[in-house]
Amino acid sequence: MMDHHTQPAHVLHELQFKTPLQEYSPEVRQLVFDYTLQLADTSLILSHRLAEWCGHGPILEQDMAMTNISLDLLGEARNLYQYAAELEGKGHTEDDLAYLRDAVAYKNPLLVEQPNGNFGDTVLRQFIFDTFHYFFLKELQNSTDHRLAAIAEKSLKEASYHIKWSSEWVIRLGDGTEESKKRMEAAIDELWTYSGELFEATPTEKALQELDIIPDYTSIKAEWDKHVAQVLQEATLALPQDQWMQSGGKYGRHSEHLGYILSDLQYLQRTYPGQKW
Amino acid sequence: METIVEKSLEDIFEEKIASEIRIEPKDWMPEKYRKTLVRQISQHAHSEIVGMLPEGNWITRAPSLKRKAILLAKVQDEAGHGLYLYSAAETLGTSRDQMFEDLLSGKAKYSSIFNYPTLSWADVGAIGWLVDGAAIMNQVPLCRTSYGPYARAMVRVCKEESFHQRQGFEIMMTLCNGSEEQKEMAQEAFNRWWWPTLMMFGPKDEESPNTEQSMRWKIKRFTNDELRQRFVDMMVPQAEFLGLTVPDKDLKWNEAKGGYDFGAIDWNEFWNVVKGNGPCNKDRLKARNKAQEEGAWVREAAMAYAEKAATREKKSA
Amino acid sequence: MNKKEWPLWEVFIRSKQGLDHKHVGSIHAADAEMAILNARDVYTRRMEGVSIWVVESSHIHASNPEEAGSFFDPANDKVYRHPTFYVVPAEIKNM
Ligand SMILES: [Fe+2]
Ligand SMILES: [Fe+2]
Numbered sequence: 052m053m054d055h056h057t058q059p060a061h062v063l064h065e066l067q068f069k070t071p072l073q074e075y076s077p078e079v080r081q082l083v084f085d086y087t088l089q090l091a092d093t094s095l096i097l098s099h100r101l102a103e104w105c106g107h108g109p110i111l112e113q114d115m116a117m118t119n120i121s122l123d124l125l126g127e128a129r130n131l132y133q134y135a136a137e138l139e140g141k142g143h144t145e146d147d148l149a150y151l152r153d154a155v156a157y158k159n160p161l162l163v164e165q166p167n168g169n170f171g172d173t174v175l176r177q178f179i180f181d182t183f184h185y186f187f188l189k190e191l192q193n194s195t196d197h198r199l200a201a202i203a204e205k206s207l208k209e210a211s212y213h214i215k216w217s218s219e220w221v222i223r224l225g226d227g228t229e230e231s232k233k234r235m236e237a238a239i240d241e242l243w244t245y246s247g248e249l250f251e252a253t254p255t256e257k258a259l260q261e262l263d264i265i266p267d268y269t270s271i272k273a274e275w276d277k278h279v280a281q282v283l284q285e286a287t288l289a290l291p292q293d294q295w296m297q298s299g300g301k302y303g304r305h306s307e308h309l310g311y312i313l314s315d316l317q318y319l320q321r322t323y324p325g326q327k328w
Numbered sequence: 329m330e331t332i333v334e335k336s337l338e339d340i341f342e343e344k345i346a347s348e349i350r351i352e353p354k355d356w357m358p359e360k361y362r363k364t365l366v367r368q369i370s371q372h373a374h375s376e377i378v379g380m381l382p383e384g385n386w387i388t389r390a391p392s393l394k395r396k397a398i399l400l401a402k403v404q405d406e407a408g409h410g411l412y413l414y415s416a417a418e419t420l421g422t423s424r425d426q427m428f429e430d431l432l433s434g435k436a437k438y439s440s441i442f443n444y445p446t447l448s449w450a451d452v453g454a455i456g457w458l459v460d461g462a463a464i465m466n467q468v469p470l471c472r473t474s475y476g477p478y479a480r481a482m483v484r485v486c487k488e489e490s491f492h493q494r495q496g497f498e499i500m501m502t503l504c505n506g507s508e509e510q511k512e513m514a515q516e517a518f519n520r521w522w523w524p525t526l527m528m529f530g531p532k533d534e535e536s537p538n539t540e541q542s543m544r545w546k547i548k549r550f551t552n553d554e555l556r557q558r559f560v561d562m563m564v565p566q567a568e569f570l571g572l573t574v575p576d577k578d579l580k581w582n583e584a585k586g587g588y589d590f591g592a593i594d595w596n597e598f599w600n601v602v603k604g605n606g607p608c609n610k611d612r613l614k615a616r617n618k619a620q621e622e623g624a625w626v627r628e629a630a631m632a633y634a635e636k637a638a639t640r641e642k643k644s645a
Numbered sequence: 646m647n648k649k650e651w652p653l654w655e656v657f658i659r660s661k662q663g664l665d666h667k668h669v670g671s672i673h674a675a676d677a678e679m680a681i682l683n684a685r686d687v688y689t690r691r692m693e694g695v696s697i698w699v700v701e702s703s704h705i706h707a708s709n710p711e712e713a714g715s716f717f718d719p720a721n722d723k724v725y726r727h728p729t730f731y732v733v734p735a736e737i738k739n740m
Binding site for chain 2: 052055095099102103105106107108109110111112113114115118119121122125126128129146148149169170171222223224226227228230231234274312315316318319320326327328
């Protein structure tokens with residue numbers, strides 16, 4: 052029968068977190084639920100965007116790289132949705148949470164729903180996110196919430212690869228040809244404004260930070276600044292000036308792009324409600 | 329004492345073929361063997377790459393997170409297959425760029441099946457079950473093909489393929505056990521994919537001019553019709569299990585031959601699609617050309633950076 | 646398309662600690678760092694490896710198959726290099 056070596060790792064890794072739920076008061080439980088959902092939405096939407104590249108990348112090898120990152124993020128999203136469903140305790144599944152909520156209920160930051168643009172735009176979006184993700188997961192590993200800590204530990208291994216991939220590409224494209232440099236500058240112009248939201252704590256996040264369930268963003272932001280400055284310098288790209296930062300995604304106030312993502316994502320579940328696939 | 333006869337390179341080559349010794353890249357080989365291989369391997373590689381498109385369509389619309397992960401991993405595998413195969417062909421002295429150029433200009437062929445559209449989610453199931461099923465049937469014998477790098481690439485491909493057909497079958501099974509709408513979706517997709525899948529094995533033996541030489545060189549191990557028959561015999565019981573009706577009124581069990589007789593394949597349709605007139609030929613080539621053109625600056629930039637970095641390293645050394 | 650193609654690299658993978666690196670195939674990459682990442686993305690998707698080597702294909706020098714006879718046949722009659730050539734009395738264990 053099915054030989055394990057022939058299954059993709061991502062499929063094998065189903066339902067791997069069996070740690071029992073922690074005792075939380077209903078209020079805290081609600082906070083952890085909301086926040087877990089926010090993380091899940093973030094990984095899912097970025098995964099979805101990367102998956103749009105599948106079959107259309109600039110070279111086969113990079114097609115495969117982006118798909119791998121997409122699969123990692125999708126795996127992370129699933130672990131988080133499954134946890135959220137357990138926290139919620141209403142018998143919902145990961146799919147109910149992903150497929151049956153509308154745009155305003157999605158809590159991902161605006162950055163991850165931005166369109167792929169050209170390969171440079173995708174690389175830069177990824178670089179901004181990966182750098183955050185990497186330093187964030189490093190801290191989240193120490194969360195007092197066992198499940199979030201376990202998920203972070205697993206995802207950190209993947210994120211370490213992602214940050215390497217996107218940093219190398221920023222350098223290559225920044226310091227490549229005149230054209231590639233121009234494109235990277237344009238990508239920075241376009242996307243920098245979405246970087247601030249990653250570090251902006253909502254009331255939910257603030258409350259969880261005070262409870263020591265999730266890390267404070269100050270030190271993560273400092274690490275982010277440092278890595279980003281280093282990479283941009285090596286890429287011979289100018290570090291952007293302080294500027295207006297867009298936000299709203301974490302509150303459900305999204306760009307118009309998210310609606311289209313969800314109409315693709317949710318189309319079958321919405322057209323044929325309540326069926327098994 | 330035996331007299332030592334100077335063996336010709338051709339004799340040595342033929343001897344190796346006869347005694348099932350693999351031919352390796354630097355070995356002498358007849359020009360025609362080389363050409364046949366480059367043509368077959370690159371066509372095969374193109375099929376994997378173009379084949380990503382019809383299924384890739386559905387990655388953003390997969391109906392559950394699990395299906396999304398499986399489909400994404402599956403389509404990614406096909407990219408890998410293309411890559412392994414291009415690499416195998418490259419050992420024969422043709423660059424990937426050259427092969428790509430032939431694909432993009434429309435000069436090179438790829439499997440016609442991918443010129444049909446995917447219209448519903450059931451198509452993803454039907455493709456995995458039927459198209460990957462047919463591909464496996466074609467590919468397993470190629471693991472023993474006479475050219476070493478091709479055979480090794482195929483071993484890797486076949487290992488990875490084994491989950492493709494199963495995930496397709498599983499999708500079909502879920503639909504067939506689902507609602508009326510889902511069952512209809514499955515049957516409708518099956519109706520559209522059955523005949524084009526049978527065409528995947530290539531023209532009838534009498535009309536397949538390259539088969540005989542390829543069999544002699546052990547590039548091919550079975551004829552098109554042999555494989556097609558095996559496929560039908562394997563799939564009919566599976567369709568019955570699913571409760572699907574094979575869209576062929578002439579299909580019937582033939583006790584004497586121990587296999588199914590099946591209706592006539594519409595070879596006009598086949599040749600028409602091969603010629604470029606299938607429903608999606610244009611879209612597929614457009615998509616591949618677009619990816620190649622839009623990726624050009626990326627490939628150039630990476631090369632420029634690598635060259636700069638190498639010079640810097642030399643200077644600092 | 647008339648621009649230079651990324652060079653070809655041969656990929657060697659150690660499937661588990663303690664085993665040799667084995668040739669698994671090739672990939673294209675602009676530089677060595679990228680070659681390692683590409684090799685990882687292409688050849689280790691199913692837990693196939695714990696270590697990767699890449700080497701630019703143009704740097705590999707191979708023996709000539711036409712010399713295979715003169716290279717390798719002379720070893721055929723040196724049976725004394727193999728332990729099975731020697732007779733060890735049954736009483737002697739562990740040799
Ligand atoms: Fe394949
Ligand atoms: Fe396949």
